[in-house]
Amino acid sequence: MWLVALSGGLAAPTARAQPQTERRLPAVRCSVPPAIDGDLSDPAWQEAPVATGFADEFSGATDIDPTEARVCYDDEAIYVAFRCHDSQPNAIVAREIRRNAEFEGEDTVTFVLDPYLARRGDDMNWFTVNALGTGRAELAGGRARKVEWEGEWTSAARRTETGWEAELRIPWAMLSYPARRPLTMGINFMRRQERTRLRSHWSFLGYRYRWEQSGLWEGVEPPRAAFRPTLSLLPYASPGYLWGRGSRLRAGLDARLTLTPELTGVATLNPDFASVEGAVEGIEFSRSERFVPETRPFFLEGIELFGTPHQLVYTRRIVDPRAGVKVTGKLGGLGVAYLSALDDAAGPAGEDVAVHVARLRRDIGASSVAGAARNPANAGSGAAEKG
Numbered sequence: 506m507w508l509v510a511l512s513g514g515l516a517a518p519t520a521r522a523q524p525q526t527e528r529r530l531p532a533v534r535c536s537v538p539p540a541i542d543g544d545l546s547d548p549a550w551q552e553a554p555v556a557t558g559f560a561d562e563f564s565g566a567t568d569i570d571p572t573e574a575r576v577c578y579d580d581e582a583i584y585v586a587f588r589c590h591d592s593q594p595n596a597i598v599a600r601e602i603r604r605n606a607e608f609e610g611e612d613t614v615t616f617v618l619d620p621y622l623a624r625r626g627d628d629m630n631w632f633t634v635n636a637l638g639t640g641r642a643e644l645a646g647g648r649a650r651k652v653e654w655e656g657e658w659t660s661a662a663r664r665t666e667t668g669w670e671a672e673l674r675i676p677w678a679m680l681s682y683p684a685r686r687p688l689t690m691g692i693n694f695m696r697r698q699e700r701t702r703l704r705s706h707w708s709f710l711g712y713r714y715r716w717e718q719s720g721l722w723e724g725v726e727p728p729r730a731a732f733r734p735t736l737s738l739l740p741y742a743s744p745g746y747l748w749g750r751g752s753r754l755r756a757g758l759d760a761r762l763t764l765t766p767e768l769t770g771v772a773t774l775n776p777d778f779a780s781v782e783g784a785v786e787g788i789e790f791s792r793s794e795r796f797v798p799e800t801r802p803f804f805l806e807g808i809e810l811f812g813t814p815h816q817l818v819y820t821r822r823i824v825d826p827r828a829g830v831k832v833t834g835k836l837g838g839l840g841v842a843y844l845s846a847l848d849d850a851a852g853p854a855g856e857d858v859a860v861h862v863a864r865l866r867r868d869i870g871a872s873s874v875a876g877a878a879r880n881p882a883n884a885g886s887g888a889a890e891k892g
Contacts, residue, residue, distance in 0.1 A: 619691025807833025
Protein backbone atom coordinates (compact mmCIF):
# COMPACT_ATOMS: atom_id res chain seq x y z
CA MET A 506 0.00 0.00 0.00
CA TRP A 507 1.28 3.47 -0.90
CA LEU A 508 0.37 6.41 1.29
CA VAL A 509 0.48 9.88 -0.26
CA ALA A 510 0.05 13.02 1.75
CA LEU A 511 0.72 16.69 2.10
CA SER A 512 1.45 18.55 5.28
CA GLY A 513 2.34 22.09 6.07
CA GLY A 514 1.90 25.03 8.32
CA LEU A 515 2.80 28.59 9.07
CA ALA A 516 5.34 29.26 11.78
CA ALA A 517 4.22 31.62 14.52
CA PRO A 518 6.09 34.93 14.60
CA THR A 519 9.03 35.07 16.95
CA ALA A 520 8.45 37.31 19.93
CA ARG A 521 10.42 40.57 19.87
CA ALA A 522 12.75 39.41 17.11
CA GLN A 523 15.27 42.04 16.15
CA PRO A 524 14.68 43.49 12.66
CA GLN A 525 17.50 42.43 10.34
CA THR A 526 18.17 41.64 6.73
CA GLU A 527 19.04 38.13 5.62
CA ARG A 528 22.54 37.34 6.89
CA ARG A 529 25.06 36.42 4.21
CA LEU A 530 28.72 35.39 4.12
CA PRO A 531 30.86 34.98 1.00
CA ALA A 532 32.62 31.66 0.56
CA VAL A 533 36.38 32.27 0.80
CA ARG A 534 39.12 29.75 0.05
CA CYS A 535 42.08 29.80 2.39
CA SER A 536 45.53 29.70 0.83
CA VAL A 537 47.01 27.81 3.80
CA PRO A 538 44.72 25.79 6.13
CA PRO A 539 44.79 26.80 9.79
CA ALA A 540 46.24 24.53 12.46
CA ILE A 541 43.40 23.25 14.66
CA ASP A 542 44.83 24.15 18.06
CA GLY A 543 42.44 26.76 19.45
CA ASP A 544 44.76 29.65 18.54
CA LEU A 545 43.20 32.07 16.03
CA SER A 546 46.46 33.75 15.02
CA ASP A 547 46.74 31.71 11.79
CA PRO A 548 46.79 33.78 8.55
CA ALA A 549 43.75 31.86 7.27
CA TRP A 550 41.53 33.59 9.83
CA GLN A 551 42.69 37.00 8.59
CA GLU A 552 41.40 36.07 5.12
CA ALA A 553 38.07 34.65 6.31
CA PRO A 554 34.90 36.77 6.58
CA VAL A 555 33.75 37.57 10.12
CA ALA A 556 30.24 36.91 11.45
CA THR A 557 29.30 39.27 14.30
CA GLY A 558 26.17 40.70 15.89
CA PHE A 559 24.96 37.57 17.70
CA ALA A 560 21.48 37.98 19.24
CA ASP A 561 19.77 36.43 22.26
CA GLU A 562 17.43 33.74 20.88
CA PHE A 563 14.57 34.84 23.18
CA SER A 564 14.70 38.64 23.12
CA GLY A 565 16.74 39.38 20.01
CA ALA A 566 18.96 41.63 22.12
CA THR A 567 22.52 42.17 20.91
CA ASP A 568 23.89 43.92 24.03
CA ILE A 569 25.45 40.66 25.25
CA ASP A 570 29.01 39.37 25.54
CA PRO A 571 30.13 39.52 21.88
CA THR A 572 30.90 36.49 19.74
CA GLU A 573 32.82 36.39 16.47
CA ALA A 574 32.79 33.50 14.01
CA ARG A 575 34.80 32.87 10.86
CA VAL A 576 34.56 30.24 8.12
CA CYS A 577 36.73 29.36 5.13
CA TYR A 578 37.47 26.22 3.12
CA ASP A 579 39.82 24.49 0.73
CA ASP A 580 39.73 21.30 -1.36
CA GLU A 581 39.90 19.12 1.74
CA ALA A 582 37.72 20.63 4.45
CA ILE A 583 35.68 23.46 5.94
CA TYR A 584 37.38 25.43 8.72
CA VAL A 585 35.43 27.30 11.39
CA ALA A 586 36.62 29.54 14.22
CA PHE A 587 34.86 31.15 17.18
CA ARG A 588 36.07 33.92 19.51
CA CYS A 589 33.80 34.12 22.55
CA HIS A 590 34.25 37.20 24.69
CA ASP A 591 33.20 36.85 28.32
CA SER A 592 33.12 39.59 30.96
CA GLN A 593 33.68 36.90 33.60
CA PRO A 594 36.11 34.42 31.97
CA ASN A 595 36.67 32.57 35.25
CA ALA A 596 32.98 31.55 35.20
CA ILE A 597 33.24 29.63 31.89
CA VAL A 598 32.02 26.06 32.43
CA ALA A 599 33.65 23.12 30.61
CA ARG A 600 33.83 19.58 32.02
CA GLU A 601 32.98 17.01 29.35
CA ILE A 602 35.84 15.19 27.61
CA ARG A 603 33.79 12.40 25.96
CA ARG A 604 33.18 12.88 22.25
CA ASN A 605 29.50 13.22 21.26
CA ALA A 606 28.42 13.95 24.84
CA GLU A 607 25.37 16.13 25.52
CA PHE A 608 27.27 19.08 27.11
CA GLU A 609 24.54 19.78 29.63
CA GLY A 610 25.28 22.92 31.67
CA GLU A 611 28.42 23.92 29.73
CA ASP A 612 29.65 26.76 27.54
CA THR A 613 29.53 25.66 23.90
CA VAL A 614 29.60 26.95 20.33
CA THR A 615 27.81 25.36 17.37
CA PHE A 616 28.32 25.52 13.62
CA VAL A 617 25.22 24.61 11.58
CA LEU A 618 25.53 23.74 7.87
CA ASP A 619 22.60 23.17 5.50
CA PRO A 620 24.22 22.06 2.19
CA TYR A 621 20.92 21.70 0.28
CA LEU A 622 19.49 24.97 1.60
CA ALA A 623 16.45 22.93 2.64
CA ARG A 624 15.99 25.09 5.77
CA ARG A 625 14.67 22.16 7.77
CA GLY A 626 16.23 20.99 11.02
CA ASP A 627 16.65 17.34 9.98
CA ASP A 628 18.55 18.36 6.81
CA MET A 629 21.22 20.24 8.75
CA ASN A 630 24.62 19.22 10.08
CA TRP A 631 25.41 20.33 13.64
CA PHE A 632 28.95 20.56 15.03
CA THR A 633 29.23 21.57 18.68
CA VAL A 634 32.39 22.20 20.72
CA ASN A 635 32.82 23.03 24.40
CA ALA A 636 35.52 25.18 25.96
CA LEU A 637 37.77 22.11 26.38
CA GLY A 638 37.65 21.39 22.65
CA THR A 639 35.44 18.29 22.99
CA GLY A 640 33.20 17.83 19.95
CA ARG A 641 29.73 16.54 19.17
CA ALA A 642 28.40 15.97 15.63
CA GLU A 643 24.84 15.39 14.42
CA LEU A 644 24.77 14.77 10.68
CA ALA A 645 21.83 15.55 8.40
CA GLY A 646 19.10 12.94 8.16
CA GLY A 647 20.45 10.94 11.10
CA ARG A 648 23.47 9.74 9.10
CA ALA A 649 26.53 8.01 10.60
CA ARG A 650 24.94 7.01 13.90
CA LYS A 651 27.67 4.40 14.27
CA VAL A 652 30.69 6.32 15.56
CA GLU A 653 33.08 4.50 13.18
CA TRP A 654 31.14 5.96 10.24
CA GLU A 655 31.01 9.56 11.42
CA GLY A 656 34.23 10.83 9.84
CA GLU A 657 37.44 12.37 11.13
CA TRP A 658 36.47 15.91 11.98
CA THR A 659 38.59 17.67 14.60
CA SER A 660 38.16 20.49 17.10
CA ALA A 661 40.23 22.37 19.67
CA ALA A 662 39.67 25.19 22.16
CA ARG A 663 41.60 27.32 24.61
CA ARG A 664 40.87 29.85 27.36
CA THR A 665 41.99 33.46 26.97
CA GLU A 666 42.05 36.51 29.21
CA THR A 667 38.86 37.77 27.57
CA GLY A 668 36.96 34.48 27.17
CA TRP A 669 37.69 31.46 24.99
CA GLU A 670 38.35 30.44 21.39
CA ALA A 671 37.54 27.32 19.36
CA GLU A 672 38.47 25.90 15.95
CA LEU A 673 36.90 23.12 13.84
CA ARG A 674 37.98 21.20 10.76
CA ILE A 675 35.19 19.37 8.89
CA PRO A 676 36.28 17.24 5.89
CA TRP A 677 34.14 17.48 2.78
CA ALA A 678 34.31 13.68 2.53
CA MET A 679 32.02 13.26 5.56
CA LEU A 680 29.29 15.56 4.23
CA SER A 681 26.41 15.08 1.83
CA TYR A 682 25.91 17.94 -0.65
CA PRO A 683 24.50 18.63 -4.14
CA ALA A 684 26.57 17.90 -7.23
CA ARG A 685 26.03 21.28 -8.93
CA ARG A 686 28.49 24.19 -8.62
CA PRO A 687 28.63 26.85 -7.26
CA LEU A 688 26.37 26.40 -4.23
CA THR A 689 24.57 28.62 -1.78
CA MET A 690 24.40 26.75 1.51
CA GLY A 691 22.49 27.51 4.67
CA ILE A 692 24.75 28.46 7.55
CA ASN A 693 24.55 29.61 11.15
CA PHE A 694 26.70 30.04 14.24
CA MET A 695 25.39 29.64 17.78
CA ARG A 696 26.73 30.06 21.30
CA ARG A 697 25.60 28.84 24.70
CA GLN A 698 26.81 30.80 27.75
CA GLU A 699 26.16 28.78 30.89
CA ARG A 700 26.73 31.60 33.39
CA THR A 701 23.85 33.65 31.96
CA ARG A 702 21.84 30.66 30.59
CA LEU A 703 21.87 32.57 27.32
CA ARG A 704 21.76 31.10 23.80
CA SER A 705 22.61 33.40 20.93
CA HIS A 706 22.52 33.11 17.12
CA TRP A 707 24.41 34.92 14.40
CA SER A 708 21.46 34.70 12.01
CA PHE A 709 18.56 35.20 14.40
CA LEU A 710 16.09 32.27 14.48
CA GLY A 711 14.20 33.01 17.67
CA TYR A 712 13.38 30.44 20.33
CA ARG A 713 11.02 28.65 17.90
CA TYR A 714 13.93 28.12 15.50
CA ARG A 715 12.49 29.55 12.29
CA TRP A 716 14.88 27.90 9.87
CA GLU A 717 13.79 30.11 6.98
CA GLN A 718 15.76 32.88 8.72
CA SER A 719 19.05 30.98 8.55
CA GLY A 720 22.03 32.72 7.01
CA LEU A 721 23.48 32.08 3.56
CA TRP A 722 27.00 30.97 2.60
CA GLU A 723 27.32 32.07 -1.02
CA GLY A 724 29.58 30.85 -3.82
CA VAL A 725 30.71 27.56 -2.26
CA GLU A 726 32.49 25.17 -4.64
CA PRO A 727 33.09 21.80 -2.95
CA PRO A 728 35.84 19.99 -4.83
CA ARG A 729 34.59 17.28 -7.15
CA ALA A 730 37.69 15.24 -6.40
CA ALA A 731 36.86 15.22 -2.69
CA PHE A 732 34.28 12.48 -3.17
CA ARG A 733 34.86 8.90 -4.21
CA PRO A 734 32.63 5.90 -3.49
CA THR A 735 33.84 4.44 -0.22
CA LEU A 736 33.09 1.03 1.27
CA SER A 737 33.61 0.55 5.02
CA LEU A 738 33.46 -2.96 6.52
CA LEU A 739 33.18 -3.70 10.25
CA PRO A 740 33.31 -7.48 10.81
CA TYR A 741 33.07 -8.99 14.27
CA ALA A 742 33.49 -12.41 15.89
CA SER A 743 32.34 -13.26 19.41
CA PRO A 744 33.45 -16.66 20.75
CA GLY A 745 31.96 -18.01 23.96
CA TYR A 746 31.25 -21.07 26.05
CA LEU A 747 27.89 -22.11 27.51
CA TRP A 748 27.98 -24.50 30.44
CA GLY A 749 26.51 -27.81 29.35
CA ARG A 750 26.20 -26.71 25.72
CA GLY A 751 29.82 -26.32 24.70
CA SER A 752 31.53 -23.58 22.77
CA ARG A 753 29.83 -21.17 20.41
CA LEU A 754 30.91 -18.59 17.86
CA ARG A 755 28.81 -15.66 16.72
CA ALA A 756 30.06 -13.63 13.76
CA GLY A 757 28.63 -10.88 11.62
CA LEU A 758 29.36 -7.88 9.45
CA ASP A 759 28.33 -4.23 9.15
CA ALA A 760 28.97 -2.40 5.87
CA ARG A 761 28.53 1.19 4.73
CA LEU A 762 28.80 2.40 1.12
CA THR A 763 28.78 6.07 0.13
CA LEU A 764 27.23 5.77 -3.33
CA THR A 765 27.32 9.50 -4.14
CA PRO A 766 27.82 12.64 -2.03
CA GLU A 767 24.02 12.56 -1.62
CA LEU A 768 23.22 8.86 -1.20
CA THR A 769 24.39 6.32 1.40
CA GLY A 770 23.74 2.59 1.76
CA VAL A 771 24.27 0.43 4.84
CA ALA A 772 23.94 -3.31 5.33
CA THR A 773 24.18 -5.69 8.26
CA LEU A 774 24.47 -9.46 8.63
CA ASN A 775 23.92 -11.04 12.04
CA PRO A 776 24.24 -7.66 13.79
CA ASP A 777 25.68 -7.64 17.28
CA PHE A 778 23.55 -5.43 19.54
CA ALA A 779 24.81 -6.97 22.79
CA SER A 780 26.87 -3.90 23.65
CA VAL A 781 24.11 -1.41 22.78
CA GLU A 782 22.34 0.04 25.78
CA GLY A 783 18.63 -0.64 25.46
CA ALA A 784 15.93 1.91 26.18
CA VAL A 785 13.92 1.31 29.36
CA GLU A 786 10.29 0.56 28.57
CA GLY A 787 8.86 0.95 32.07
CA ILE A 788 6.44 -1.21 34.02
CA GLU A 789 3.43 1.09 34.33
CA PHE A 790 0.06 -0.06 32.95
CA SER A 791 -0.85 1.04 29.43
CA ARG A 792 -3.99 0.34 27.39
CA SER A 793 -2.07 0.73 24.12
CA GLU A 794 1.29 -0.34 22.78
CA ARG A 795 4.20 1.46 24.38
CA PHE A 796 6.70 2.93 21.91
CA VAL A 797 10.31 2.73 23.09
CA PRO A 798 13.12 4.83 21.53
CA GLU A 799 15.42 3.03 19.11
CA THR A 800 19.08 2.67 20.15
CA ARG A 801 20.49 0.13 17.65
CA PRO A 802 22.94 1.78 15.20
CA PHE A 803 21.72 0.05 12.03
CA PHE A 804 18.15 1.21 12.56
CA LEU A 805 19.24 4.70 13.63
CA GLU A 806 21.16 5.28 10.40
CA GLY A 807 19.15 7.79 8.38
CA ILE A 808 16.14 7.38 10.68
CA GLU A 809 14.97 10.97 10.27
CA LEU A 810 14.34 10.37 6.56
CA PHE A 811 11.84 7.64 7.48
CA GLY A 812 9.56 9.76 9.54
CA THR A 813 9.54 13.53 9.81
CA PRO A 814 7.18 14.73 11.11
CA HIS A 815 5.52 11.32 11.70
CA GLN A 816 7.19 7.96 12.18
CA LEU A 817 6.59 5.57 9.29
CA VAL A 818 8.20 2.47 10.77
CA TYR A 819 8.54 1.37 14.40
CA THR A 820 11.75 -0.63 14.13
CA ARG A 821 11.51 -2.01 17.68
CA ARG A 822 9.06 -4.57 16.27
CA ILE A 823 12.01 -5.99 14.30
CA VAL A 824 13.28 -7.88 17.34
CA ASP A 825 16.06 -10.16 16.07
CA PRO A 826 17.21 -9.09 12.59
CA ARG A 827 19.30 -11.65 10.73
CA ALA A 828 20.15 -9.26 7.90
CA GLY A 829 19.20 -5.81 6.70
CA VAL A 830 19.82 -3.26 3.95
CA LYS A 831 19.12 0.46 4.07
CA VAL A 832 19.56 3.27 1.53
CA THR A 833 19.03 6.91 2.56
CA GLY A 834 19.81 10.31 1.12
CA LYS A 835 18.73 12.57 -1.73
CA LEU A 836 18.32 12.27 -5.47
CA GLY A 837 18.30 15.85 -6.61
CA GLY A 838 15.79 17.51 -4.32
CA LEU A 839 13.94 14.27 -3.56
CA GLY A 840 14.49 12.61 -0.18
CA VAL A 841 14.86 8.82 -0.48
CA ALA A 842 14.68 6.21 2.27
CA TYR A 843 14.47 2.42 1.87
CA LEU A 844 14.71 -0.31 4.52
CA SER A 845 14.62 -4.07 4.08
CA ALA A 846 15.19 -6.41 7.02
CA LEU A 847 14.74 -10.10 7.77
CA ASP A 848 13.48 -10.72 11.29
CA ASP A 849 14.57 -14.12 12.54
CA ALA A 850 11.64 -16.33 13.64
CA ALA A 851 9.19 -13.46 14.03
CA GLY A 852 6.20 -15.05 12.31
CA PRO A 853 3.29 -16.73 14.11
CA ALA A 854 4.71 -20.18 13.29
CA GLY A 855 8.30 -19.22 13.97
CA GLU A 856 9.16 -18.45 10.34
CA ASP A 857 11.31 -15.51 9.25
CA VAL A 858 9.46 -12.30 8.40
CA ALA A 859 10.71 -9.80 5.80
CA VAL A 860 10.03 -6.12 6.37
CA HIS A 861 10.24 -3.62 3.51
CA VAL A 862 9.68 0.12 3.88
CA ALA A 863 10.17 2.87 1.29
CA ARG A 864 9.61 6.60 1.43
CA LEU A 865 9.95 9.51 -1.00
CA ARG A 866 9.77 13.10 0.20
CA ARG A 867 9.74 16.42 -1.59
CA ASP A 868 10.21 19.53 0.53
CA ILE A 869 7.95 22.45 -0.27
CA GLY A 870 9.34 25.45 1.50
CA ALA A 871 10.55 25.41 5.09
CA SER A 872 7.41 24.02 6.73
CA SER A 873 5.65 21.79 4.15
CA VAL A 874 6.38 18.47 2.47
CA ALA A 875 4.79 16.16 -0.08
CA GLY A 876 5.53 12.48 0.27
CA ALA A 877 4.69 8.93 -0.67
CA ALA A 878 5.41 5.89 1.46
CA ARG A 879 5.23 2.13 0.92
CA ASN A 880 4.93 -0.19 3.92
CA PRO A 881 3.50 -3.58 2.87
CA ALA A 882 1.00 -5.01 5.36
CA ASN A 883 1.93 -2.10 7.65
CA ALA A 884 5.02 -4.10 8.62
CA GLY A 885 6.76 -2.65 11.60
CA SER A 886 4.88 0.61 11.36
CA GLY A 887 4.14 2.85 14.29
CA ALA A 888 2.23 5.59 12.52
CA ALA A 889 0.85 6.33 9.08
CA GLU A 890 2.72 8.69 6.75
CA LYS A 891 1.26 12.16 6.87
CA GLY A 892 3.89 14.29 5.23
